[in-house]
Each structure stands twice: as C-alpha cells, then as structure tokens.
Amino acid sequence: MGAPKVVSLWFTGRxxxxxxxxxxxxxxxxxxxxLTTANSVVVPLxxxxxxxxxxxxxxxxxxxxxWFAFGRDAxxxxxxxxxxxxxxxxxxxxxxxxxxSIRNVAxxxxxxxxxxxxxxxxGNWAPTFLHxxxxxxxxxxxxxxxxxxxxxxxxxLVPAAARPGRRVLAMALLLSIGAATVLAMPxxxxxxxxxxxxxxxxxxxPMIPVLTLILKETxxxxxxxxxxxxxxxxxxxxxxxxxxPLLLGVGQDATxxxxxxxxxxxxxxxxxxxxTLLFHERRQWSGS
Numbered sequence: 431m432g433a434p435k436v437v438s439l440w441f442t443g444r445x446x447x448x449x450x451x452x453x454x455x456x457x458x459x460x461x462x463x464x465l466t467t468a469n470s471v472v473v474p475l476x477x478x479x480x481x482x483x484x485x486x487x488x489x490x491x492x493x494x495x496x497w498f499a500f501g502r503d504a505x506x507x508x509x510x511x512x513x514x515x516x517x518x519x520x521x522x523x524x525x526x527x528x529x530x531s532i533r534n535v536a537x538x539x540x541x542x543x544x545x546x547x548x549x550x551x552x553g554n555w556a557p558t559f560l561h562x563x564x565x566x567x568x569x570x571x572x573x574x575x576x577x578x579x580x581x582x583x584x585x586x587l588v589p590a591a592a593r594p595g596r597r598v599l600a601m602a603l604l605l606s607i608g609a610a611t612v613l614a615m616p617x618x619x620x621x622x623x624x625x626x627x628x629x630x631x632x633x634x635x636p637m638i639p640v641l642t643l644i645l646k647e648t649x650x651x652x653x654x655x656x657x658x659x660x661x662x663x664x665x666x667x668x669x670x671x672x673x674x675p676l677l678l679g680v681g682q683d684a685t686x687x688x689x690x691x692x693x694x695x696x697x698x699x700x701x702x703x704x705x706t707l708l709f710h711e712r713r714q715w716s717g718s
Contacts, residue, residue: 434642434660438653451590454639458582466575469568529659534648537708538641541601542667544702545637548608548695551674552634553578556627559688563619573624581631588636589643595711597644602706604633604640605699613696616689638667647712 433453441449464486472482529535556577560570592600611630618626645651645659674695681691 434646434656438646438656448590450639450643451586451588454589454636455582455586458578458585458635461578462575462582466572469571526658526662529651529655529662532648532650534644534709535651535659535662537705538645538663539666541605541702541705542638542641542663543670543673544605544698545634545641545670546667547670547674547677548612548630548699549634549637549674550671551678551691551695552612552627552630554675555678555682555688558682559615559692560623560627562688563623573627577624577628577631580628581635584632585635585639588633589639592636592640592643594643594647597640597647598706598709598711601637601640601644601709602703604637605703605706608633608637609696609699609703611696612692612699616687616692638663644709644711648710649712 434450437449437453468482472485473479476482476485557567557570557574560573561567565573588600588604608630611626611633615623615626615630641663642656642660645663646653646656648659651659677694678688678691681694682688684690
C-alpha cells in the first residue's frame with residue numbers, strides 16, 4: 431500500500447500513470463510464477479506445502495532486504511499546491527476524519543470493497559469453478575495462470591492509459607465490463623469461459639490503481655496525503671478481499687454451485703457503475 435505514495439513523490443504528470451501500471455502489474459508476475467511453479471517444481475523439491483511456503487517466504491525476505499539496501503527518499507521538489515490544493519496541519523486522527531469527509535474518498539472506499547470482492551473471489555474460486563465446468567484440476571490451474579497473466583496486462587495498460595479527466599469514465603467502463611463478464615460466466619464453458627475469466631481479471635485488477643489515481647487528483651488529498659488515503663483505500667478493499675471468497679463459498683454450500691454467487695457479484699458491479707457519478711474529477715491536465 432506504500433507504492434502509491436512512492437509513485438506520487440518520485441514521479442510527476444504522465445509518468446505517474448506509467449509507474450502506477452508497473453506497481454499494479456508486478457504482483458501479478460509473482461502470482462503467475464507461484465501458480466506455475468508450486469505444484470510442478472517447488473512442492474516436489476521441498477516435499478510439502480510447508481516447504482513451499484518457506485521458499486516463497488525467502489523471496490519476500492530477499493525483496494525486503496533489497497529495498498532496505500537500495501531504496502532512497504525522493505528528491506525535494508516544489509509542492510503541488512498550485513495543482514492540487516493541499517491541506518494544512520499535522521496528520522493524525524483528525525486528519526483521517528477529514529479524509530472521510532471528502533466525497534471522492536468515501537466513494538473510492540466503497541468501490542474498493544466491490545473491486546476486491548470480485549477480484550479475490552474470482553482469484554480464489556476460479557480453479558474450482560473451471561473444475562466444475564469439466565476441466566481437470568491441473569488444466570484449471572494452467573488456465574487460471576493464463577487468465578491471471580491477462581489480468582496483469584490490464585493492470586499495467588489501464589492505469590497507464592487512464593489520463594486525468596478520464597479516470598472516472600475509465601472506472602465506470604471497468605465496472606460495466608466486469609459486470610457483463612461475471613454475469614456471463616455461469617452460462618459458459620471451455621474456451622469461451624476461460625476467455626471471459628481472463629477479461630474479468632483484466633478489468634478487475636486495474637480498479638484499485640485507477641481509484642488511487644483519482645484520489646491523487648482529488649482536492650484535499652494530493653501527494654501530501656496520498657499515503658494515508660491509500661492506506662484507507664486498501665484497508666477498505668481488504669474487507670471485500672475477505673468477503674469475496676467467503677460469500678462465494680457460502681453460496682456454493684447453499685446451492686451446490688458458484689453460479690449464484692457470480693450472479694450476485696455481477697449485479698453488484700452493475701449497480702456500482704452509478705456510484706462513479708458521485709466522483710468529482712478535475713478536467714484539466716496540469717502537467718505535473
């Protein structure tokens with residue numbers, strides 16, 4: 431969740447779109463590596479899933495060590511008060527309360543829950559859903575890796591292409607396409623199902639980065655308070671990240687299929703399109 435703050439401090443203007451696409455898509459590369467190597471390489475080498483956790487944990491530790499060794503503070507530059515008015519005062523509880531009072535922040539928090547609800551729900555249950563549709567578990571895992579790769583492409587391209595003044599429209603389109611794909615999935619099988627799942631990933635994974643970019647351009651947030659705003663955004667999103675897999679599992683237990691839960695998720699995404707109308711977006715490109 432610190433990546434948005436780092437991007438806001440190190441990059442300006444259109445560079446932020448590109449940098450946001452990079453940090454949003456990079457975790458997907460890790461997911462793909464894990465999906466394709468866990469069963470075929472790591473578990474056989476270590477003899478258990480516990481050993482696999484140690485191997486992947488070592489990579490996480492190494493990444494943290496590299497950041498500690500090479501990470502640097504951003505060079506000082508002029509504040510962006512002329513671009514996005516910055517609040518005065520010290521951060522703290524009162525600062526967090528004031529963030530909640532900003533309409534764009536409140537709308538973004540609500541939409542972040544929807545985004546992770548669908549993204550995490552699909553990510554955790556898609557292999558089971560593909561298996562329900564007649565694929566072997568091994569094939570379902572590979573197909574999920576392909577769908578995740580497509581999602582990573584979307585996570586890179588969409589934030590990079592979402593220019594200021596068009597980000598709210600981009601969010602509305604992502605929700606609309608996401609609703610259509612999720613609603614269509616229960617009726618599909620085979621190749622069309624995999625393609626639809628890939629498209630669903632491609633539009634759900636960029637949602638949080640696009641919401642972060644919207645907050646960056648919001649009056650009262652800007653780069654000075656983006657760290658706190660991004661923290662709130664991810665905290666709210668993880669509520670959906672927890673509920674998504676849980677609700678799909680409850681739905682499967684109750685009905686014997688994941689289809690009912692997918693219909694509910696698709697309807698929620700469709701209803702959420704209207705919430706994007708509540709955003710206030712600056713229309714002029716500042717160049718900073």
